[in-house]
Amino acid sequence: MEENAVGVHNVMEDVVRDTLLSYKNNMNLACDCEQCLSDISALALNELPPRYIANSKYSPYVRASHEADHQGITTIIAVIAKSAALVSESPRCETFVNK
């Protein structure tokens, strides 16, 4: 997708992506295509607090703070699992829409 014109990045995007990829095999996904994973990520990111940074060199520090925060990561997993259940109920990718 497009680059950000103003140089900002939401580190939560990386945290959600990594968490989703780590746990997707335990989430009974109806489909794990790129489109469905994006749908799950977008839903989850709309529920989680954004963590924007203006300089990507600080990204590891913000990510580390999330990895060390066990309660926080549990919340993130729960939000992703809820989003995954929603998307699995009605997947919108080509595989399912054309069925």
Next chain:
Amino acid sequence: MEENAVGVHNVMEDVVRDTLLSYKNNMNLACDCEQCLSDISALALNELPPRYIANSKYSPYVRASHEADHQGITTIIAVIAKSAALVSESPRCETFVNK
């Protein structure tokens, strides 16, 4: 900055960028370099609700809903103005840090 690996995009990034560029001349910025504008955007985006989409073709619909929402855009301007005041108090760009 890096592309998003999972194809999601926060439309609020575009709304904040456009609003900031429209109003920056009325915000008494200490500096309007790219770095300071990114700092202001990142601060504002951390306070505003994210509006992630998984398919960029829907971006105009989400943006239109923000443009039609006068109370919403007033809140966005207020958050950006607060962020701009914070960054203007202590700019971190090279122009100021090396002074």
